[in-house]
Amino acid sequence: MRIPKGVKAPFLLRLRSRFPILNYFTKPSLGTVAVFGVVFITSLGLYEVVVQPKLNEDYYKQSQKEKRALLHGTREDFSQGLRPWSDPFKPPK
Secondary structure (H helix, E strand, C coil): CCCCCCCCCCHHHHHHHHCHHHHHCCCCCHHHHHHHHHHHHHHHHHHHHHHHHHHCHHHHHHHHHHHHHHCCCCHHHHCCCCCCCCCCCCCCC
């Protein structure tokens, strides 16, 4: 691209003239940007839901203990007349 004398070339054009290897890369299409954006956001969400609790297991255990200590009642009280969950594979006494 020709630039008139006395006019400062845009930043990207100066980079491309200084580093010719950049001429091989083109602007990505909107579909490509959308796909990579969805993949990135999904990966970030999975990290927050799956990986983060595994890395900070002690924090979540402590938080669960504190929240359960605030509940006043037994499992039977909170079951509202239904049978509370029990291990079906536990041998009967």
